[in-house]
Amino acid sequence: MRLFAALAASTMLLAATPALAQSAGHDHHAHKVDAKAALAAAVASPLREKDRARDQYRRPAETLSFFKVEPTMKVGEYAPGGGWYSRLLGLYLGEHGKFVGLFFDPTSGAFNEKSQQGIRDGAAKFPADVAGWSGMPADRFAAYTLDAVPAAEKGTFDRILIMRMMHNLTRWNIADREIKAMRELLKADGMIGIEQHRAKPTAPYSYTDGSKGYMREADIIKLMEINGFTFVGKSEANANKKDPANHAEGVWTLPPAMRGAKDDAEKARLTAIGETDRMTLLFRKRP
Structure with a gap:
């Protein structure tokens, strides 16, 4: 009887071992996570206290929901910059997913050289x-960095986010090569989400070549289609109808930079406008 009990206990232990190993190995897809609740918790985290003032302009919950970013996904943020979105994505993806910074190809x-x-x-x-x-x-x-991504990483990303960076890729003449490199990293059904300062549809090329930060929505859609993506749709989550998008100093005229503001009255006027009008676009990798 004791032998039978010992064998039974041993069998139960062996049966449990794979589950324990799976838990220890952080199998991100082992159980379903409530994406809406996880995102709300990340946005509301006390660790974001200093970043939260800009939520009214950047609407992170609406933006990430539109990009269909789930907490169990592998997500790359291209050119993380100052870290505003990185801090949120770390909180949202850190427990069940994988968050990866994707830096320019130097x-x-x-x-x-510097x-x-x-x-x-x-x-x-x-x-x-x-x-x-x-x-x-x-x-x-x-x-x-995009010139040093291990081969095993290719085809493993669910999403890549390009947040207010397309103007730099355009003015530096590196858009095609960087987008193609990111495309290689995506899964067959992977998607790229783009948030970008939006110019008026009739704005001249001299204003939308990247030097002012504003770009035309139709131009970005065409650029992505040329580079192997299908346009999925757009959201107005980051729209700002108060922005005339015609500032001589470009996007840096408005908050937070307010470049060129000469006095408090001018800063108050610009603050009343808020941050730039922005397009929010989603693209799927095409076979």
Whole structure:
């Protein structure tokens, strides 16, 4: 009888082992996570207290929902920059998904030697940065420059986000090569979400070539289609009808930069307009 009980206990232990191993290995898709609740919790996190003032302009919950970003996904943020979205994505994806910083290809010809090193340094410290912002272990995060992404990473990303960066890719003449590199990283049904400062449809090319930060919606859609993507749709989550999108200093005229504002009255006028009018576009990788 004792032998039978021991064998039964042993069998139960062996049966449980795969589940324990799966849990220890952080199988991100092992159970369903309530995306809406997880996103709401990330947006409301006390760790975002300093970032929350800009939520009224950037509407992160609506934006990430439109991009269909789920907390179990592998998501890349292209050119993380100041970290506003990185801090939120770290909180949202850190527990059940995988968040990866995707940095410029330093060898693209757009950067001098000092900038190239700065890009590589930024990628190297990105996981630790996100860990510090989110309170989660650094191994939950990763980062690569686009010229040094391991071959095993290709075809593994669910989403890549390009947030207010398309104007730089255009004015530096690196848009095609960077978009193609990101396309290789996406799964067969993967998607790219783009938020970008929006010019008026009739704005001249001299104003929408990237130098002012504003771009025409139709131009970005065409650029993505040329580079192997199907246009899925757009959201007006980040629209701002008060922005005339014709500032001499471009997008940097408005908050938060308010470049060129000479006095408090001018700053108050610009603050009343708010941040730029922005398009929010979603594209699916085409076979």
